[in-house]
Amino acid sequence: MQTQRKQIIDYIEHGNIAPENIPAALLAAKITPDGSAWLHFVKQFLLWLGALALGFSCLFFIAYNWAELGRFTKFALIELFMAAVIVLYCKQPNDSLLGKVVLLLASLLVGVLLAFYGQTYQTGADHWLLFFYWALFILPWAIIARFPAIWIFWLALLNLSIVLYYNSFHSLFFIIFSSDQGLLWLLFIFNSLSLIALEYLAIPCKWLAPRWPARLVAVAGGVTITALLLQSILARHSSDFITVIVWLSFITALFFVYRKLKNDLFMLAGTCLSGIIVITTFTAKHLLDDLQEASFLLLAMMVIALGSGAAMWLKKIHRESL
Amino acid sequence: MSRSDTNTLWDKLSDAALVQGTPPDIKATDSPWYIKLLLAFSGWMAALFLLGFIALGFADILENRLATFIAGGVMIASAFVVLRLPGNEFLQHLMLAVSLAGQALMVFALYADTAGDNLFYVWGMIAIMQLLLALIMPDFVHRVWSVFAFAIALAITLQLRHLPAIESAIMLFLASWLVLNEFHYATQIRKFQALSYGLILALITLKSVALLTYHPNNWITGENTNRSYPWLDELLLAGVVLYLVFSLLRRYQKPLFTVFTLATLLTTLLLCALSTQVQGLTVAMAIILLGFSVSNRILLSLGIASLLFYSANYYYQLHATLLDKSQTLLIIAIVFLILRYLIVRFSAHKKETSHGS
Numbered sequence: 001m002q003t004q005r006k007q008i009i010d011y012i013e014h015g016n017i018a019p020e021n022i023p024a025a026l027l028a029a030k031i032t033p034d035g036s037a038w039l040h041f042v043k044q045f046l047l048w049l050g051a052l053a054l055g056f057s058c059l060f061f062i063a064y065n066w067a068e069l070g071r072f073t074k075f076a077l078i079e080l081f082m083a084a085v086i087v088l089y090c091k092q093p094n095d096s097l098l099g100k101v102v103l104l105l106a107s108l109l110v111g112v113l114l115a116f117y118g119q120t121y122q123t124g125a126d127h128w129l130l131f132f133y134w135a136l137f138i139l140p141w142a143i144i145a146r147f148p149a150i151w152i153f154w155l156a157l158l159n160l161s162i163v164l165y166y167n168s169f170h171s172l173f174f175i176i177f178s179s180d181q182g183l184l185w186l187l188f189i190f191n192s193l194s195l196i197a198l199e200y201l202a203i204p205c206k207w208l209a210p211r212w213p214a215r216l217v218a219v220a221g222g223v224t225i226t227a228l229l230l231q232s233i234l235a236r237h238s239s240d241f242i243t244v245i246v247w248l249s250f251i252t253a254l255f256f257v258y259r260k261l262k263n264d265l266f267m268l269a270g271t272c273l274s275g276i277i278v279i280t281t282f283t284a285k286h287l288l289d290d291l292q293e294a295s296f297l298l299l300a301m302m303v304i305a306l307g308s309g310a311a312m313w314l315k316k317i318h319r320e321s322l
Numbered sequence: 323m324s325r326s327d328t329n330t331l332w333d334k335l336s337d338a339a340l341v342q343g344t345p346p347d348i349k350a351t352d353s354p355w356y357i358k359l360l361l362a363f364s365g366w367m368a369a370l371f372l373l374g375f376i377a378l379g380f381a382d383i384l385e386n387r388l389a390t391f392i393a394g395g396v397m398i399a400s401a402f403v404v405l406r407l408p409g410n411e412f413l414q415h416l417m418l419a420v421s422l423a424g425q426a427l428m429v430f431a432l433y434a435d436t437a438g439d440n441l442f443y444v445w446g447m448i449a450i451m452q453l454l455l456a457l458i459m460p461d462f463v464h465r466v467w468s469v470f471a472f473a474i475a476l477a478i479t480l481q482l483r484h485l486p487a488i489e490s491a492i493m494l495f496l497a498s499w500l501v502l503n504e505f506h507y508a509t510q511i512r513k514f515q516a517l518s519y520g521l522i523l524a525l526i527t528l529k530s531v532a533l534l535t536y537h538p539n540n541w542i543t544g545e546n547t548n549r550s551y552p553w554l555d556e557l558l559l560a561g562v563v564l565y566l567v568f569s570l571l572r573r574y575q576k577p578l579f580t581v582f583t584l585a586t587l588l589t590t591l592l593l594c595a596l597s598t599q600v601q602g603l604t605v606a607m608a609i610i611l612l613g614f615s616v617s618n619r620i621l622l623s624l625g626i627a628s629l630l631f632y633s634a635n636y637y638y639q640l641h642a643t644l645l646d647k648s649q650t651l652l653i654i655a656i657v658f659l660i661l662r663y664l665i666v667r668f669s670a671h672k673k674e675t676s677h678g679s
Contacts, residue, residue, distance in 0.1 A: 005617050006352050007331055012508050014346040017335070022505050025340040029331060031617045035574075039669055041614050043662055050658035052633070057651035060637070064644040269356040276364055293379035300371035304419055307364025308411040314357050 005031050044097065051101045055108040062116050071120045078116060082109045100147040107138040107150060111157075128164035131157045146205070148213045155194055155217065162186050181231060184224045191221035192250065199257070215266050218254070225250050226274045233282050251275060263321055265314060272310035279306060352512070355620055361415060362463045368415075369422035376423065384430075391431035397424025398455070405461045418464055425455070425471075442482040449475035462516050469520030477528050490529055491558030494608055497521040498566045501612045501621070502573075522609055522621065526628045529605050533635050559604045560594035566608055570615055589661065596657070599642070599650045602632025 008029050011017050017025050026032040033041065058081055062074055069077075085106045092099030111134045118130055135157040142150045166183040195217045202208040225247050232243045251271045258267040280303055287295040335341040376384070376393075383389045401421035404413060429448055436444045452472035456465050477489040497518045504514040532555075567590045576583045597603035606629035613621030636647060 004331060009352070009511050010346050011332075011335070011341060012505065012511060014343075015508075016341045016343050016346065018342065019508060021340045022508070024338070025335055026505060028335060028338050028340060032573075033614065033617065038614075039665070043665060045610070046658045046662035046665070050655045050662060053651045053655035053658065056633070056637075057648045057655055060644045060648035060651065064648065265354060266356050269354075269360050273360050273363065276360075276367075280367060291378060293375050296371045296374035296378065300368045300375060300419065301416075303364050303368040303371065304412060304416050307361055307368070308415045310364075311353075311357055311361050311415070312411050314360075315353050318353060318357070 004029055047098060047101055051105045055105045058109065059112050062112055074116060074120075075113075078109065078113045082106060082113065085109065095146070100145050100150070103141050103145045104147070104150050104153065107141055107153060110134055110137050126164070126168050128161040128168060131161035131164065135161065146207045148208060148210055151198075152213050152216060155191075158190065159187060159220070162190060181228055184228045184231075188221055188224040188228065188246075191217050191224065195221055199262070211264065211266070215264075218267055218270065221250070222254075222270050222274055226277060229278055230281055233278070233285055247274075247278070259317070263317070265318055265321070268317065269310075269314055272314065276303065276306045276310065358463050358466075361418070362467065365415060365418040365422060365463065368419035369426065372419055372423040373426055376427070387431045387434055390427050390434075394424040394427030394429075394431060397421065397427065401464075402459060405459060405464070414461070418461060421455075421459070421464060422467070425451075442479060445475050445479040445482060449479055456517060456520065462512060465513065465516035466520040466523070469517050470524045473521055473524030474528070477524075486532070487554040488558060490525060490532075490555055490605065491562050493521050493525040493528070494559060494605060495562045495565070497525065498562060498569075498608065498612060501616055501618070502566070502569050504616065519620070522612075522624060525605060526609075526624065529602050529628075530631060530635075533601055533632065533639070553598060556594065556598045556601065556604065559597070559608075560591065563590055563594055563604055563608050563611075566611060570611075592657065596650070596654050599647075600633065600636050600654070601639075602628065602635070606632055 008017075008025060008031055011025070012022060023032070027034065030037065058078070062078060085102055089099050089102045089106065092102065111130075114130055114134055114137075118125060135154055138150075138154060138157075142154045163183065166186060170182065195214060198208065198214045198217060202214065225243075229243050229247045232240045251274060254267055254271045258264040258271075280299065283302060284299055287299060332341065332345045380393070383393055397420050401417040401424065404417045405421075428451065432444050432447055449472050452468045452475055456468035456472055459465055459468060473489075473493055476492070477486065480486055480489050500514045500518040500521070504511050504518070507514065564587060567586060571583050571586060578584075593607060594604050597607075606625050608625075609621055609628060610625030613619070613623075613625055639647075642650070
């Protein structure tokens with residue numbers, strides 16, 4: 001809808017649409033939604049908000065420190081609610097939005113149940129296990145739901161369990177990633193692998209066609225590898241060389257995939273931004289040691305040149321894709 | 323959008339006799355938001371280095387407030403002149419950085435050694451300066467930045483007069499008016515868009531920091547003042563959301579005294595009442611509504627992101643127990659799901675009736 005919107009703005013600005021015809025043209029191009037579009041939107045909006053509010057209401061209810069309710073009553077409440085939600089899901093037709101939202105709600109409730117179990121029996125398990133098992137238990141639902149939001153929720157749970165795992169053990173299998181940059185490396189590897197999986201799965205699975213899940217995961221991967229390289233540049237870690245090679249490989253892979261195989265300007269813009277940040281930090285680190293005014297001017301010009309160059313290149317690709 | 327899609331849209335409008343002349347060159351179309359964000363980011367970075375250059379190379383000027391103020395003004399004026407010309411990308415981008423550095427110099431000159439009651443006038447002047455720049459600067463990224471800076475400066479000015487409760491309502495009203503009227507002024511569409519984006523970004527930022535019981539003014543005065551009259555904030559926001567919903571109903575020529583209109587307005591009021599508990603709900607819903615009403619995906623995404631943030635923040639608000647929060651959320655869930663059920667039933671019934679007749 002954004003591109004049609006841009007197009008109609010062009011028509012209006014070029015005087016192709018007379019002022020008195022603008023409302024009718026907007027309606028014809030569906031920029032101004034008609035009655036049925038509003039109805040669809042309101043139904044979706046109420047469903048999403050209602051389901052999420054219900055899930056969080058249950059979470060807060062269980063989290064409240066009840067003196068009057070015994071643990072079995074609380075377990076029964078969560079499980080009954082979960083069973084009701086699953087029954088509701090089973091009654092929905094295949095691929096209905098209501099069914100998918102209900103499954104997302106059920107996935108939230110699994111976490112409530114696990115958290116309450118851990119709280120009640122003081123299992124002594126590490127925190128990361130809660131999120132890991134949560135992700136593990138909802139995996140079958142994520143597979144049958146065929147819904148990007150559940151997969152992003154699933155990936156977020158695993159990211160969280162990685163963070164908590166690393167905070168507990170400071171390494172993985174006691175061998176690799178034992179440096180102070182280990183957490184960023186783990187997150188980078190996990191999100192990069194997730195990105196590859198999402199892009200491969202998007203080929204046969206039409207429900208993964210929306211670009212936002214892959215973009216979100218790519219941002220997570222890009223931010224972590226850029227942060228790793230910035231740390232290396234600023235603090236001179238022993239892993240400098242490996243970080244540079246991995247960063248170069250990552251942005252080259254992004255460039256190749258999203259320029260040659262699958263046109264995605266957002267990914268290319270992110271690649272450029274990472275490049276500008278890294279080049280500027282590297283140059284600033286070496287030029288600003290003696291605080292000369294000429295160094296600041298040179299850096300300013302360099303950033304402008306890099307930004308303008310990147311924008312011109314991206315705009316060229318954008319025009320080519322029109 | 324491919325060329326064939328463009329032709330389809332043109333043909334569709336042409337068939338309805340809504341367009342005239344020849345279609346414009348599609349290659350001159352506007353660039354996506356993330357390219358603008360990249361330009362803005364590198365513009366800010368370059369402005370910081372320019373400021374470093376001025377601080378070291380022209381240290382004498384910075385010691386004189388008047389000279390600093392004039393130097394900042396000259397930089398902004400040169401940026402204004404160059405940005406008006408159809409120049410190359412490098413020059414345009416350079417001028418964005420020059421203007422940002424010039425603004426920093428002017429603010430520094432205004433702000434140096436200022437304290438007490440003078441702060442109010444200084445922040446008022448910064449707000450006026452940014453508003454003027456937002457209106458006259460012929461560059462989209464510059465406009466978004468200037469109106470954002472205007473909104474933040476205005477919020478601080480209002481806080482200095484103990485009026486923080488009205489800032490969100492002012493911003494939401496201005497943003498709503500701009501979005502609802504963006505197509506009414508054919509030559510000003512992109513200006514209206516830039517202004518509304520800046521205001522909405524500032525509104526989301528201010529509401530978020532206010533929820534964290536922090537206000538930008540705290541940086542200025544060093545006092546840790548909580549927001550005063552949060553209920554007034556929500557009340558005024560409810561008024562603006564009613565204006566927004568009423569304007570949309572008028573767009574579709576719905577008379578005021580019908581069951582549909584009154585039910586819609588009442589439901590809006592109910593949702594705004596719930597927002598006194600889950601603060602930020604009204605702002606997020608208004609942004610989502612604005613985005614959908616003009617098919618603006620950027621506004622829709624901003625609205626959804628802010629809704630998620632405000633909802634998550636509700637867990638950490640200390641004014642209510644978890645049980646109270648659970649009850650509030652349950653009421654919200656019941657209201658929303660019943661409303662949805664009624665709408666589905668009503669629309670199905672209407673469809674059946676129309677098929678029958």
